[in-house]
Amino acid sequence: xxxxxxxxxxxxxxxxxxxxxxxxxxxxxxxxxxxxxxxxxxxxxxxxxxxxxxxxxxxxxxxxxxxxxxxxxxxxxxxxxxxxxxxxxxxxxxxxxxxxxxxxxxxxxxxxxxxxxxxxxxxxxxxxxxxxxxxxxxxxxxxxxxxxxxxxxxxxxxxxxxxxxxxxxxxxxxxxxxxxxxxxxxxxxxxxxxxxxxxxxxxxxxxxxxxxxxxxxxxxxx
Numbered sequence: 001x002x003x004x005x006x007x008x009x010x011x012x013x014x015x016x017x018x019x020x021x022x023x024x025x026x027x028x029x030x031x032x033x034x035x036x037x038x039x040x041x042x043x044x045x046x047x048x049x050x051x052x053x054x055x056x057x058x059x060x061x062x063x064x065x066x067x068x069x070x071x072x073x074x075x076x077x078x079x080x081x082x083x084x085x086x087x088x089x090x091x092x093x094x095x096x097x098x099x100x101x102x103x104x105x106x107x108x109x110x111x112x113x114x115x116x117x118x119x120x121x122x123x124x125x126x127x128x129x130x131x132x133x134x135x136x137x138x139x140x141x142x143x144x145x146x147x148x149x150x151x152x153x154x155x156x157x158x159x160x161x162x163x164x165x166x167x168x169x170x171x172x173x174x175x176x177x178x179x180x181x182x183x184x185x186x187x188x189x190x191x192x193x194x195x196x197x198x199x200x201x202x203x204x205x206x207x208x209x210x211x212x213x214x215x216x217x218x219x220x221x222x
Contacts, residue, residue, distance in 0.1 A: 001062045005069040014070035015195035020221070023126050026077030028097070028110060029059030032087075033150045037077040038129070045103070045137040046082045055090035055097060067121045072192055075103035075126050076111060076156065078135035092118055102138030105131045106147075111155030124188035125155055129162035149176035157185040 002026070006012050008022040015021065019151065030039050030047070032054070037044030042068070049055055063074070081087055083101040087128040090097050095118065098109040105111070115121040128135075132147045139147050149171040171177035193199050 001065045001068050004069045005066055009070070009072060012069050015072050015192055017195075017197040017201075019072070019196050021072045021192050021196060023073040024063065024071050025075035027063055027074045027104065027115060028055065028077070029063070030077045030079055031059055034082070034086075039077055042137070045079055045135075047077075047079045047087065048082055049087045049090050052088045053091070054088075056092050056106075056216055059091065063115070063121075064119055066120050067115075070122070073120060073126045074115065074123065075121050075128070076107075078103050078105070078131065078137065080104070080107075080137045100138070102150075103131060103135055105135075106139055106150050106154050107154050108154040112183065117157065117188045124127055124157040124185075124192060126158040127145050127151065128160055131159065131162070132167075133160070145171040145174060146176050151184050152177055157188040170194050 001095060002012075004026070009015055010019045010188065029199075032047045032049050033039050033047045034043045034046040035044075039045060059082040066074075080101045080103050081090070081098055083099075086193060092114060097106055097114050100107055100109060105125075111125055115125075132144060136142075136147065139150060144167045148159070148164070148168050150170075152168075168177070168182070171183060172179055190199075
């Protein structure tokens with residue numbers, strides 16, 4: 001993991017011009033998914049920690065290594081910890097990691113409490129769009145604006161592949177989501193773009209791209 005982050009981000013001191021923004025996933029680890037099922041699907045929604053201390057000992061060290069190397073982003077997993085006695089309570093440095101049985105994207109205990117405050121992660125949190133429509137484990141009864149609000153309030157900054165602006169605006173206007181949390185999410189994502197130079201020096205100029213395309217077409221004809 002250390003070498004992966006070092007290679008993509010061009011060093012070990014965080015993002016800079018020339019870095020590739022890297023997302024390490026899926027935090028805090030889908031290894032204990034029940035019966036090895038895939039957590040993208042409801043049958044794999046439960047994380048079963050059968051051994052006391054196994055989360056801290058086996059599943060978190062790769063993420064800690066990535067955080068120590070200032071990895072630019074993480075993606076939370078979709079599964080949720082089983083609350084019904086099938087799973088042993090898991091602690092990190094003596095503190096219970098989570099009690100709420102929701103997918104990790106919706107868990108403030110895991111995203112803000114464990115990753116950021118406990119393990120020192122300082123990048124942005126990037127989730128898949130399916131969390132609001134498919135992997136809704138533990139938030140099935142919430143409306144779409146409420147789902148967005150819960151995820152963003154938990155510490156999720158980006159819901160990838162999704163441009164559902166209306167429901168995010170509704171979350172703020174209806175009082176489900178604090179504007180400060182939305183500002184934090186936007187800041188964290190934009191900061192990575194500034195660090196790699198995408199804002200000051202975009203790598204794609206549309207006019208130049210059209211020119212190169214035309215030249216390539218002419219060369220192909222020859």
